[in-house]
Amino acid sequence: MATLHDRITAVHTRINTACAQAGRSPSEVGLLCVSKTQPAAVVRDAHACGERHFGENYVQEALDKMAALADLRSSLSWHFIGPLQSNKSRAVAEHFDWVHSVDSLKLARRLSDQRPAHLPPLQICVQVNVDDEASKSGVHPNETLGLVDAIATLPRLRLRGLMSIPAPQSDPTHRGAHDALAALLHSLNRARNLPLDTLSMGMSHDLEAAIAAGATWVRVGTALFGERPPKA
Numbered sequence: 001m002a003t004l005h006d007r008i009t010a011v012h013t014r015i016n017t018a019c020a021q022a023g024r025s026p027s028e029v030g031l032l033c034v035s036k037t038q039p040a041a042v043v044r045d046a047h048a049c050g051e052r053h054f055g056e057n058y059v060q061e062a063l064d065k066m067a068a069l070a071d072l073r074s075s076l077s078w079h080f081i082g083p084l085q086s087n088k089s090r091a092v093a094e095h096f097d098w099v100h101s102v103d104s105l106k107l108a109r110r111l112s113d114q115r116p117a118h119l120p121p122l123q124i125c126v127q128v129n130v131d132d133e134a135s136k137s138g139v140h141p142n143e144t145l146g147l148v149d150a151i152a153t154l155p156r157l158r159l160r161g162l163m164s165i166p167a168p169q170s171d172p173t174h175r176g177a178h179d180a181l182a183a184l185l186h187s188l189n190r191a192r193n194l195p196l197d198t199l200s201m202g203m204s205h206d207l208e209a210a211i212a213a214g215a216t217w218v219r220v221g222t223a224l225f226g227e228r229p230p231k232a
């Protein structure tokens, strides 16, 4: 059975190969280890293997893990990537480094208001619903510019770019949704002369296509940690 170290190495090999094929440097693509449902001990092992960025979807689960890993806090970053209810925004503003899933001005305002003064600004991605699927979170592409303009005025946030969770493709090499998110980022930068540099897209099954389209974070869970137990 493959060890965690083997699986981490295999994912880095996939990232490096995809970067070589895309003519990109692997230093442009961060591996965000999606540790939701995994125990703190697994995060500790991944950290010991050299990983530094961890993605969580559930606030209380993440806070428990952070408490168990407090001794590592200065050498790892926590990214919130799941749907975020307003009543849980304070805990996220106080404990995370990044939020990839901002999809409303109301949530952005709360995160800015609640970000403690002693911490650096919270790093933010706007989640975009590139497939326009009614069932999913994320803003419509047409609404992105308005939200970006509003977030730019919030003092305790630093807007970095865009995030998407495209509909599962039967063909994981399909690039359409990834290209659409990349094109949207470029159009925002042109329209407002912004320096947005972040595209959070691509997961275990489609990270190659996302890297080809310009991903700067790939969010990988299953390929690193195995299948997740069903959430109780």
Ligand SMILES: *Cc1c(COP(=O)(O)O)cnc(C)c1O
Residues within 6 Å of the ligand: 034, 036, 057, 081, 082, 165, 203, 204, 205, 219, 220, 221, 222, 223
């Ligand atoms: C769970 C999750 C992932 C990881 O998905 P895998 O298919 O396990 O790699 C990535 N992004 C988000 C937003 C997730 O919720």
